[in-house]
Amino acid sequence: MTRSIAVLNAGSSSIKFSLFDLADGGIEPVARGQVEGLGTPKAAFAAKGAAGASIGAHEWGAAAAPDHAAAVRHLIGFLRGMGGEREIAAVGHRVVHGGMRYSQPVRVDAPLLAELEKFVPLAPLHQPHNLAPIRAIAAEAPGLPQVACFDTAFHRSQPPLAQAFALPPSITDRGVRRYGFHGLSYEYIASALPAVDAAAARGRVVVAHLGNGASMCAMHDCRSVASTMGFTAVDGLMMGTRTGALDPGVVLYMMDELGMDARAIERLLYRESGLLGVSGVSSDMRTLLASGDPRAAFAIDLFCYRAQRELGSLAAALGGLDAMVFTGGIGEHAAPIRERIVRGSEWLGLELDAKANVAHRTCITTSDSDVPAYVIPTDEELMIARQARAVVGV
Numbered sequence: 001m002t003r004s005i006a007v008l009n010a011g012s013s014s015i016k017f018s019l020f021d022l023a024d025g026g027i028e029p030v031a032r033g034q035v036e037g038l039g040t041p042k043a044a045f046a047a048k049g050a051a052g053a054s055i056g057a058h059e060w061g062a063a064a065a066p067d068h069a070a071a072v073r074h075l076i077g078f079l080r081g082m083g084g085e086r087e088i089a090a091v092g093h094r095v096v097h098g099g100m101r102y103s104q105p106v107r108v109d110a111p112l113l114a115e116l117e118k119f120v121p122l123a124p125l126h127q128p129h130n131l132a133p134i135r136a137i138a139a140e141a142p143g144l145p146q147v148a149c150f151d152t153a154f155h156r157s158q159p160p161l162a163q164a165f166a167l168p169p170s171i172t173d174r175g176v177r178r179y180g181f182h183g184l185s186y187e188y189i190a191s192a193l194p195a196v197d198a199a200a201a202r203g204r205v206v207v208a209h210l211g212n213g214a215s216m217c218a219m220h221d222c223r224s225v226a227s228t229m230g231f232t233a234v235d236g237l238m239m240g241t242r243t244g245a246l247d248p249g250v251v252l253y254m255m256d257e258l259g260m261d262a263r264a265i266e267r268l269l270y271r272e273s274g275l276l277g278v279s280g281v282s283s284d285m286r287t288l289l290a291s292g293d294p295r296a297a298f299a300i301d302l303f304c305y306r307a308q309r310e311l312g313s314l315a316a317a318l319g320g321l322d323a324m325v326f327t328g329g330i331g332e333h334a335a336p337i338r339e340r341i342v343r344g345s346e347w348l349g350l351e352l353d354a355k356a357n358v359a360h361r362t363c364i365t366t367s368d369s370d371v372p373a374y375v376i377p378t379d380e381e382l383m384i385a386r387q388a389r390a391v392v393g394v
Contacts, residue, residue, distance in 0.1 A: 003089040003394055004030065005385040006079055008072075010093070010133045012125070013038045015071050017047075018381040019079060022089065022394060027385050031055060031082070035071040045074060055082075068129070072136035090145040092388030093134055094184060094380065096126040096233070098150030099175060105153070105387040108134055108146040116148065122175060123232065125270060147388040154183030154190075155217075155224045162226045162317065178235075180217070180227035182209045188383040189325055190222035192376055196362060200372065203322035206314045208307065209378065210337065211328035212240035212283060216307070218314035226317040228310050234269050238306045240283035243273040245306075275299050285330050285337065304340040311345050321348050321371050326364075327378040338364060342373055 002021050009016040016034040020027045033047030033056065041062035049055045056078055060066050066074070079088060092105075097119040106112060113134060120127045134146055155163075163178045165171075186207055194201040205219045214237040218226040228236025228245075238244040246269070254260045260268070268277075276283035279299035281291055288296040315321040324345075326338050335357050342352045342364070349370030357364040365373045 002084060002086045004079075004086050005388050005394075006075075006088050006091045007381045007384045007388070008075075008091060008093050008133050009381070009384075010068060010129045012129050013040070015068065015075065015133060016381075017075055017079075018385070019082075020382070020385040021086070022389065027382065027389065029382070032381070035066070035075065038071055039065055039067060041065055043071075045071070045078070047078065068132035069136040069139070072133045073140055076137070076140055088144065089394040090147055090388045090392040091137055092147045092149055092384040093130060094151065094384060095130045095148045096151045096181065097123040097179070098148070098152050099179075100156070100177075102148075102150050103153045103156035105147050105149040105384075105391050107391050108138075108148050112148070113138075122179070125266075126233070145392045147384075147391045149184060149384045149387045151181045151183045152179045154187045155180030155227055157223045158225060158227070165231070176231060178227070178230040180215075180224065181229045181233045182213070182215050182217070182227075183224070184380040184383045185209050185327060185378040186217045186219070186224065188378050188380060189327055189376055190219060191383070193222065193323075193325065193374075196374055196376060197323060197372065200323035204315075204318035204320050205323045205325060206311055206318070206321060207325040207327060208311070208331050208341070209328040210237075210307070210326065210331035210334075213242070214239045214244075214307075214328065214330070216310050216314055218318050220318060226314055228314070237310055238278075238303050239274045240285075241271050241274045241276045243269050243277075275303060278302060285334050289334065289336060300337070300340075304337060304344065307341050308344040311341070311348070315348055323371060324350065324373040326373065326375045332375055332377050333360070335360065338373075338375070 005020045007018040014034055014036045019031040021030050029050050031047055031049055035045045037043040043060045043066050045058040047056035099119050116131060137144060137146060165177060189207050202221055206216055208216045213233060215227060215229045217224055234242045236244050251265060254265055275288060279288055279296045281293050281296045282288055288300055330337055339352060339357055342350045350373055351366045351369035353364055353366045360375060363372055363374055
């Protein structure tokens with residue numbers, strides 16, 4: 001009997017999943033896929049095996065648009081029906097917010113689920129959707145162990161100064177502070193970096209997780225020291241559709257002069273800004289890099305400029321820089337963006353190797369570079385599987 005770990009990453013309209021087999025002390029990927037279009041007539045399920053071949057597909061049709069619970073039931077049925085002697089030992093979930101209390105993954109029970117509900121106001125666009133599959137599995141398979149793995153947990157090692165806002169205690173005591181996100185990605189990079197550069201891993205490193213959601217994390221000895229995301233996942237770097245850091249006076253202006261209410265501002269900040277809002281073309285960096293529209297070029301310029309500024313800020317928080325790591329969809333695949341950021345940061349000791357960068361090699365700086373820069377693919381799902389396995393003890 002092969003024991004497996006299932007990993008779920010749920011959003012507002014989709015649930016991504018991965019399945020890992022546990023064998024000989026290792027964790028091997030078996031399948032990945034997702035349900036897209038939840039709540040719409042176009043809802044569809046697709047799954048691929050470890051080699052990339054299709055191993056499952058399903059469409060619900062207009063008469064039966066599934067919610068999270070229906071999608072989870074389909075996923076459980078699919079996973080249980082996969083060939084071979086396989087038992088799902090646990091399900092690991094990406095949960096965006098663990099508040100100040102949770103710095104480690106935890107097994108889910110009813111009291112914990114109720115406590116995680118209290119963090120919904122801190123992440124209203126993410127937390128409810130992260131918790132929905134946990135409830136669905138508890139109802140469908142109550143004996144199946146579930147583990148919550150938090151995107152904020154990795155950053156709980158930051159010093160109090162790095163987490164503080166200059167606000168009165170009457171506000172900060174309610175949990176208003178810099179939490180940081182993308183922690184599962186950064187924790188994976190922290191686990192992979194020693195094999196790439198052991199000396200750098202013990203030193204001062206800035207990791208740039210660049211994708212539709214983008215952030216940077218300053219790490220010392222593979223522990224989070226500071227991050228660009230703060231109270232919410234809209235702070236810091238410019239992103240696909242999110243503004244990144246914004247003068248709060250702009251929000252007051254939009255309220256007073258433009259008559260925008262909280263929900264309209266929320267929609268603007270999270271879904272209508274960033275690369276999409278500035279370019280008017282797309283939120284996808286690949287599309288912008290291929291575009292001849294000057295607005296697309298300006299959006300790329302602004303994205304890289306903001307990244308260079310944040311890199312300098314994080315290097316200051318570390319008191320210097322020993323290495324840089326690019327990860328995430330843009331960080332791993334967009335060589336022109338890496339080139340712009342590295343060349344704009346030469347004052348920190350980075351010297352680009354243009355050929356290595358275009359070839360997407362692991363090290364993209366020259367042998368003479370005082371500070372090396374690496375490209376390391378992230379794997380948040382594998383990180384969740386590792387954490388779930390450790391909690392359940394399988």
